[in-house]
Amino acid sequence: MRMTEFFMPILRENPAEAQIVSHRLMLRAGMVRQAAAGIYSWLPMGLRVMDNIAAIVREEQNATGAQEVLMPTIQSADLWIESGRYEDYGKEMLRITDRHERPMLYGPTNEELITDIFRTSVKSYRQLPRNLYHIQWKFRDEVRPRFGVMRGREFLMKDNYSFDLDFEGGKRSYNKMFVAYLRTFARMGLKAIPMEAESGPIGGDMSHEFLILAETGESQVYCHRDLIEFDPNEAALDYSGDLQPIVDRWTSLYAATDEQHDAARFEAEVPADKRVEARGIEVGHIFHFGTKYSKPLGALVTGPDGEQVPVEMGSYGIGVSRLVGGIIEASHDDDGIIWPESVAPFRVGLINLKAGDGACDAVCEDLYAKLRGAGIEVLYDDTDERAGGKFATMDLIGLPWQLVVGPRGVKDGTVEVKRRLDGERVTLSAEDALGRVQG
């Protein structure tokens, strides 16, 4: 993509309304634009990142055997009345009346609707286990939306729902998601730590939050330092095998958010030099809640003995739009964003220091064509801005690799390669530079 054509309305100044770094950088880098309080339009740069995140989530979900569906945003209130949550949910639920005066709502979550799909489709234990997910916009009418996409009102979430015959099956489904979440966040360059959690309005008797550590995190967290060093990538992961040992390893050490924190237990279980107190950002939450919805909604299956039993359920959420902000909170410096390669909007930024100069243009066009030919996403700064402005913009938007082409280098047949992560610069031939950014 040529920068002269790319719709990327950069802000030179820090926007006054942004209190946290991810909000500030997303506005400055032209990733989002506020449409209303807590509601954002995603501009091309932001959408590219969100799509990359969603793709990783989707791949890791599919790897577990979960299948993708897509439930609507607007739901009838009927099912929520049936489950008993319609009154409970409070003012965070956006309630709507349609033209026929029927009560509707913008789904803040989908336990009721998926249970309805299940109860009309699945009748026998032989059709279990079943895990269905979707990636869809949700709405929670926060009283004070803030922090940009980190606590917006309309947000994109992956939520899925597991259905099993009994508790043991439910535990297996829970474990699959537990492990899939570790892998999902690791692929985004994040170190997410599972912590015991309250289940809140979803309900349930087993629940973990996944938090990433960041100075600006919304929650105070307490954990054993070894958790931060654990490698979330299991050598030969088999989702049909027993995942309990993996889950046990991660849950054997102390990790809790503020609400669940037990200072006495923390001190008893964790040696002083291993105690971590830090700030965290929630990026995922998993619940096992058994028959909380299947009972009132009558989602029954016939078991092997011919008896009808309510199905065991769990639900599992990842905040997809929130992760865009979360990754920035965890990965930035004073100059701007530092995108992990897996989610970067473009892998390479190509800077032409003298656009309009025949020799520089020729080298840049050649690199641009070769990168594209190799299937590498590249943003080519072909504008006539000053060099200082170009460097600042490229650092701000945080692409992992920068290729800098200027008159002096062109004369010597060289290109400068800068790695955004650590600022390392090397001067290479064009060919070697291409090899380097291709990794």
Added chain:
Amino acid sequence: MRMTEFFMPILRENPAEAQIVSHRLMLRAGMVRQAAAGIYSWLPMGLRVMDNIAAIVREEQNATGAQEVLMPTIQSADLWIESGRYEDYGKEMLRITDRHERPMLYGPTNEELITDIFRTSVKSYRQLPRNLYHIQWKFRDEVRPRFGVMRGREFLMKDNYSFDLDFEGGKRSYNKMFVAYLRTFARMGLKAIPMEAESGPIGGDMSHEFLILAETGESQVYCHRDLIEFDPNEAALDYSGDLQPIVDRWTSLYAATDEQHDAARFEAEVPADKRVEARGIEVGHIFHFGTKYSKPLGALVTGPDGEQVPVEMGSYGIGVSRLVGGIIEASHDDDGIIWPESVAPFRVGLINLKAGDGACDAVCEDLYAKLRGAGIEVLYDDTDERAGGKFATMDLIGLPWQLVVGPRGVKDGTVEVKRRLDGERVTLSAEDALGRVQG
């Protein structure tokens, strides 16, 4: 995907509520499930098709230079009050009041919001032309939602918006979309005919609807027969070149829907043997409306002469979820759906006539692995249903190719290949069968 694992709740009986064939077949094939009146959940089979359609739309939009963004579903009423449409839009607009009693709405279209993004980002004619699109859920509170996804309330639409300095630029942007639409629908196996249209609540002075012909179409259409034979694939299409000749070719012959039909002109312009009167389904609609929104919303750019002028705009819609139904209306038979290869949920259906038989299982597993290895989407019927049921299901769901493996063929080393489109069957070696379905 193995059918024993795939979530595909087939209905054996015709659902009573479905009045048209696409609605009936989508329910029977387990593609969608109604969540509320005019609101659907998309199950895996339906979502796969909708994703394939969206991918084609996206590719063809990107080819024109349009860039993807994503605006939210919920909008503030403020912008609509500013444009003057808030009162005009009537009861089809889903109006919402948030917890702070602010008037919001579920966007039925996005002219106001995109104009707001534009006016705060683009200031000079040098940043034009600009074309931004998104693929997002919309809501129109139809008084009588019906015909399944063909006239739902919550629907997925691709809408984009062009911004140009003057009318001539606007015309070029309009022509790009005109040509892109012809290509887009052709790739889905559809013959879409552009017809002069009224612009309705969007407003404007130049507008075409794209209709596909189907017996069950909602509109009466009148056109010159030659339009049906025109090839929408231009040999060497260059979007930066002059597209007017292509547009002229398609608009030189009579084509009109009911509302615009002029019987006298039809008879004068079209020879009797070339007159087609048929039913049509609208799948796209394009508008040029000049400064209708840029003036009231103050979307001004500085022209080459330093004067500030309101930007010229157009908008362009494709009904993505509606197309799923539209393609079925145009492509089915008494046995079920006939998917064009480009949008099929799976390319191949592999039928094991004797699941559990060692020899049949071995041949099927081998074919299944080889197809997947070749990157071909395959649905493997590994259930223990009777042969008749398997054939009926495979015809119902309409995958382009069927591979049938039975004990007799296995003994002879052969597989039956059936093409769903014309029912043609050939008996081939496993290797040749693979070659045939790979196309």
